[in-house]
Amino acid sequence: xxxxxxxxxEATVHLTQMVEGKTKKIDLCESCSKAKGVDDPTGFxxxxxxxxxxxxxxxxxxGSTTGKCPKCGFSQTDFKKTGRLGCPDCYxxxxxxxxxxxxSMHKGTRHVGKAPAVWQQTKVYVDRLHSLQSKLDKAVAxxxxxxxxxxxxxxSRVKSEYSESTxx
Amino acid sequence: MNIQDxxxxxxxxxxxxxxxxxxVLSSRVRLARNLATMxxxxxxxxxxxxETFKHIRDNVMExxxxxxxxxxxxxxLSTLDKQLLVERHFISREHAxxxxxxxxxxxxxxxxxxxxxxxDHLRMQALLPGLQVDKAWMAIDQFDTALESNLDYAFxxxxxxxxxxxxxxxxxxxxxAMLHLPGLVLSEQINQIIQAVNKLGLAVRGLHGxxxxxxxxxxxxxxxxxxxxxxxDIVERLNKVLLxxxxxxxxxxxxxxENKAKMIYNHIGRAxxxxxxxxxxxxxxxxxxxxxxxxxxxxxxxxxxxxALTEELFIITQPAHLQKTRAGKLSAEKRDILRxxxxxxxxxxxxxxxxxxxxxxxxxxx
Numbered sequence: 001x002x003x004x005x006x007x008x009x010e011a012t013v014h015l016t017q018m019v020e021g022k023t024k025k026i027d028l029c030e031s032c033s034k035a036k037g038v039d040d041p042t043g044f045x046x047x048x049x050x051x052x053x054x055x056x057x058x059x060x061x062x063g064s065t066t067g068k069c070p071k072c073g074f075s076q077t078d079f080k081k082t083g084r085l086g087c088p089d090c091y092x093x094x095x096x097x098x099x100x101x102x103x104s105m106h107k108g109t110r111h112v113g114k115a116p117a118v119w120q121q122t123k124v125y126v127d128r129l130h131s132l133q134s135k136l137d138k139a140v141a142x143x144x145x146x147x148x149x150x151x152x153x154x155x156s157r158v159k160s161e162y163s164e165s166t167x168x
Numbered sequence: 169m170n171i172q173d174x175x176x177x178x179x180x181x182x183x184x185x186x187x188x189x190x191x192v193l194s195s196r197v198r199l200a201r202n203l204a205t206m207x208x209x210x211x212x213x214x215x216x217x218x219e220t221f222k223h224i225r226d227n228v229m230e231x232x233x234x235x236x237x238x239x240x241x242x243x244x245l246s247t248l249d250k251q252l253l254v255e256r257h258f259i260s261r262e263h264a265x266x267x268x269x270x271x272x273x274x275x276x277x278x279x280x281x282x283x284x285x286x287x288d289h290l291r292m293q294a295l296l297p298g299l300q301v302d303k304a305w306m307a308i309d310q311f312d313t314a315l316e317s318n319l320d321y322a323f324x325x326x327x328x329x330x331x332x333x334x335x336x337x338x339x340x341x342x343x344x345a346m347l348h349l350p351g352l353v354l355s356e357q358i359n360q361i362i363q364a365v366n367k368l369g370l371a372v373r374g375l376h377g378x379x380x381x382x383x384x385x386x387x388x389x390x391x392x393x394x395x396x397x398x399x400x401d402i403v404e405r406l407n408k409v410l411l412x413x414x415x416x417x418x419x420x421x422x423x424x425x426e427n428k429a430k431m432i433y434n435h436i437g438r439a440x441x442x443x444x445x446x447x448x449x450x451x452x453x454x455x456x457x458x459x460x461x462x463x464x465x466x467x468x469x470x471x472x473x474x475x476a477l478t479e480e481l482f483i484i485t486q487p488a489h490l491q492k493t494r495a496g497k498l499s500a501e502k503r504d505i506l507r508x509x510x511x512x513x514x515x516x517x518x519x520x521x522x523x524x525x526x527x528x529x530x531x532x533x534x
Contacts, residue, residue, distance in 0.1 A: 085211075086207055102395060106337070106338065107396035111329075111337075114328075114398075117316065
């Protein structure tokens with residue numbers, strides 16, 4: 001069995017860890033294991049190792065993530081080599097592989113933290129517009145035209161408010 | 169350009185104090201951010217990197233705390249300058265290897281630093297003395313918010329801030345503290361602590377982060393997960409763990425003094441002896457001995473001396489700082505001699521450790 005890192009020397013160090021119920025294995029030769037600090041508990045983190053190796057395997061196994069990112073031309077092979085992606089759009093192109101990777105790496109797969117203020121404003125606006133639109137649809141379906149007219153006015157008011165706030 | 173004239177003097181940098189400074193040397197929060205329309209630095213062509221660097225630098229300089237900041241492209245710095253910045257923890261070792269198309273911006277008070285085109289387009293950090301991870305987070309959050317109105321960040325609702333490496337995805341946050349833990353090392357409890365901390369999803373590393381040795385009993389504790397939790401949850405969790413480690417370190421020191429005082433005094437006395445009398449000493453040995461010297465100061469064995477002295481010696485005896493005092497590259501051998509000279513002269517003013525004389529020649533521990 002060859003070392004997962006240098007792919008040259010015989011692997012003598014074998015590591016196994018359970019992540020989210022999945023067994024992850026890494027086989028290393030002596031010099032690579034030393035270089036990665038596996039023999040030194042203070043400098044060693046299996047997560048770092050898994051990232052470069054297990055991660056790319058996972059992307060391969062999940063299939064369908066073939067081809068290159070249409071935006072930047074980055075491929076899976078490149079990811080395997082570097083453990084990094086090519087551009088922000090790669091996250092959309094390699095969705096499935098990335099998703100399973102994130103599961104083993106993070107607490108969750110959805111972002112719950114900070115968001116840019118501009119983006120938050122837009123989100124509030126879009127959500128509001130959606131809810132008004134669905135109310136309007138219901139009113140129309142019920143042939144409640146008085147309510148529908150009110151809602152239509154409300155929608156145009158929200159729209160003009162938003163466009164004013166973004167221009168200023 | 170002489171980078172030493174721009175950076176604060178080592179004694180001033182070492183003199184900055186913060187809460188729990190005895191054990192926590194510094195706190196840091198860094199955020200990773202990228203531009204929405206550009207390839208990540210590692211994949212971008214040089215011409216693109218150069219353009220992106222200028223664009224980001226100019227926008228960073230527009231934000232208030234950076235208006236009079238020091239900025240430079242990596243190609244303008246000598247190898248020694250770069251190493252000096254690494255020794256001060258302003259840039260990573262990876263960043264020091266970069267050339268044209270990468271650079272940095274450092275605020276006048278050195279509390280805020282932005283690396284441009286490292287692994288991500290932006291790596292911004294707030295660095296404060298002592299245990300202040302919450303304050304560091306507030307500072308960098310504010311800076312990031314000010315910057316986001318000028319730059320179009322790569323962000324999506326589901327995945328948060330998009331980063332070159334999926335390990336930083338979401339919040340892009342790395343909260344860390346540098347801890348001095350000689351008590352836990354000498355009482356051989358450090359591995360237990362590291363394992364416990366690892367189980368909580370936190371990483372324990374050496375002086376310069378990933379893959380580095382814990383020289384001078386200095387350990388860096390940081391979060392690893394960045395997605396699925398809010399920034400303040402991450403900061404709070406790390407803060408709690410740090411308070412516990414501080415407790416354990418204090419207990420370990422008290423227990424060692426109670427049960428193995430001779431062993432501790434022996435270590436400190438020998439460290440003082442070598443630091444004050446050697447004629448050639450490596451940087452690694454210096455760091456390890458300075459750690460014991462610092463422990464001695466903490467235990468009041470060197471009355472009148474402050475921990476800031478060891479911190480200053482720690483800075484000025486590192487290879488790049490040492491070579492800068494002689495304005496040029498030196499062989500390792502010459503460095504070791506210069507380092508020993510420096511330490512001897514600085515320790516002339518420090519009296520021998522005032523270890524309490526117990527009158528006993530033997531310790532029974534009973």
